[in-house]
Amino acid sequence: MKLNRYNIVLIIVLLLVSQVLFWGLLFLIDFTSGTRLPNKGYLAITCLFLELFVLLVYEKLNTARIKLSFGRFIRQIKQGNYESEEEEIIQKYDFVNITDIQVELSELVGQIQSDYKEQKRYIENVSHELMTPISIIRGKLELLIQSENIEKADFKLISQIMLKLDRLTRVNQALVLLSKIDYNHYQDKSLISFNDILDETLNLFEDQIRIDELHIRKDLQKDISFHMNENLAYILIKNIIKNAVMHNVENGFIRIRKIENTSGIEIINSGPNIDVPTDQLFERFQVAGGYEDSIGLGLSIISRICEVSGIQLSYSHNNGEHIVRIQF
Amino acid sequence: MKILIVEDDLEILRTVLKYFDAFGYVLERAKNYKDGLIKINEHTYDCVILDLNLPDGDGIDLLAKIKEKNKSTGVIILSANSSLETKVAGLEIGADDYLTKPFHLSELNARIKSVVRRNMYEGDNRVAFNEIIIDTAAQEVTVNDKTLRLTKKEYELLLYLLINKNRVLTKQSISEHIWGDFIDRSDSYDFIYSHLKNLRKKILEKGGNDYIQTIYGIGYKFSEREIE
Structure with missing residues (x-):
């Protein structure tokens, strides 16, 4: 129990009420029996001390219980047992002792931070280490297809292997990128003009745009600029435009325009409805629809870049229109 | 070299x-x-x-x-x-x-x-395959001494094929060479096909031979046709 003003008032009121009741009881006994009990004052004071003692014992027991349950909580976390749901742990151990919690929690947070860094470093190392063997497999396959004696059916097998190898490469590259973003690898910031980046990116996708007969309308009267890392800005826009092109329909459209009354860009594209809930879309390896080629990391990259750059990202869709907004 | x-x-x-x-x-x-x-x-x-x-x-x-x-x-x-x-x-x-x-x-x-x-200071800027000659300094292509008008992508595609002549080139490698590693949808293979179709047509129009061979499932090869 914390000794705050509310609790002190509560205790005093309780004691006063119990004294009033006590005296009332004594007078009632006097009245009904017709005699006068001696030493009422001593009795009252003894009673008061008894009450205080009971309160004290209760408080001590309560603190012990808190410490015990908190200790269990900390031990469970230190052992790294995160299997049970987070909410459940907190509900089960309803502790309130502030100083203990502060000490234990700061240790705990330190531990989590170092685990997190360790994990990121691990992902990056693994991904890097994988690039050399992938390179060798790809090279050997390239040597193999030069051979004169390969049957048509074998070409098909080799081509399937190559496709999967490409996918492996892309997953790896995306994971390295994500862990680099998490590491604050891209720290240098400058004023980035989004008009130029958008033009360059649209140019990159001109073949897809032409073949799918997409109608592009870019409508930024004034250049929109924002202070952020240049590489991240390019990667962000490329991923957004890529999604708008990929998840589009034939003869569809992409509209790029300034968000009214605020600094930001809105990218709207036509496209089939998606079967994944909006809030899950930005999770890693979440692939909407039947897009087999997609590795499901593009949206994670978009949302991570926005987070570290202080950009507000939102996505919505209705009636075959997909809207991505980035607000600075 | x-x-x-x-x-x-x-x-x-x-x-x-x-x-x-x-x-x-x-x-x-x-x-x-x-x-x-x-x-x-x-x-x-x-x-x-x-x-x-x-x-x-x-x-x-x-x-x-x-x-x-x-x-x-x-x-x-x-x-x-x-x-x-x-x-x-x-x-x-x-x-x-x-x-x-x-x-x-x-x-x-x-x-x-x-x-x-x-x-190379006075290097040879010519990449040639029989009647097809690419001048990489001027970025010009001639077939039987007649100038071939190509788009930027067709030019890059032809140069890539010629430099790797007689070798089987995978669609992935062509796609990465022309579009970079950013475009990774297998649709880009359709783009290769359509650019190659145009390229083939233009070369034939100038009286050149068709050296572009399709390797089933894998990609393409630029070489003399084998007599079957």
Whole structure:
């Protein structure tokens, strides 16, 4: 129990009420029996001390219980047992002792931070280490297809292997990128003009745009600029435009325009409805629809870049229109 | 053409050597910094393929030594690190090009050819295959001495095919060469097909032969047609 003003008032009121009741009881006994009990004052004071003692014992027991349950909580976390749901742990151990919690929690947070860094470093190392063997497999396959004696059916097998190898490469590259973003690898910031980046990116996708007969309308009267890392800005826009092109329909459209009354860009594209809930879309390896080629990391990259750059990202869709907004 | 490859991974070394065997290059290898240093002091190379992560020394240091000795030796950095800044840093310290693992051997070949062409003072800017001649300095193509009008992508595609003539090129390597590693949808294979169709048509119109062969499921090959 914390000794705050509310609790002190509560205790005093309780004691006063119990004294009033006590005296009332004594007078009632006097009245009904017709005699006068001696030493009422001593009795009252003894009673008061008894009450205080009971309160004290209760408080001590309560603190012990808190410490015990908190200790269990900390031990469970230190052992790294995160299997049970987070909410459940907190509900089960309803502790309130502030100083203990502060000490234990700061240790705990330190531990989590170092685990997190360790994990990121691990992902990056693994991904890097994988690039050399992938390179060798790809090279050997390239040597193999030069051979004169390969049957048509074998070409098909080799081509399937190559496709999967490409996918492996892309997953790896995306994971390295994500862990680099998490590491604050891209720290240098400058004023980035989004008009130029958008033009360059649209140019990159001109073949897809032409073949799918997409109608592009870019409508930024004034250049929109924002202070952020240049590489991240390019990667962000490329991923957004890529999604708008990929998840589009034939003869569809992409509209790029300034968000009214605020600094930001809105990218709207036509496209089939998606079967994944909006809030899950930005999770890693979440692939909407039947897009087999997609590795499901593009949206994670978009949302991570926005987070570290202080950009507000939102996505919505209705009636075959997909809207991505980035607000600075 | 004399090429040195400095790479500590023996399998990569072997694969590259085997692939380039067919091109008639003179290839030498070094598996670490020490070997590399001895080689570059003793010989002059047209091109050095350099892995930056060597077990016994810094590849960047070696790069400086190569350029000190002979400025016109082209250096292509090979690295497992794909980040943009590393690329920029590599080029800033004097490398001519930068290739990220995993790479396509046909792409490495194209890079070598381009680096060597650029670095030679009075180099031969012509890439030819029978009646088809590409002047890489003027970016012009002639077929039977008649000028061929090509789009930028058709030109790049033709040059890539010609440089890797007689070799099977995968669709992936072509796609990466023309569009970079960003466009990865298998649709880009349709784009290759449509660009090649136009290219073929234009060459035939000028009286050229059709050397573009489709290799089932895999990609394309630019070579004389075998008599069936």
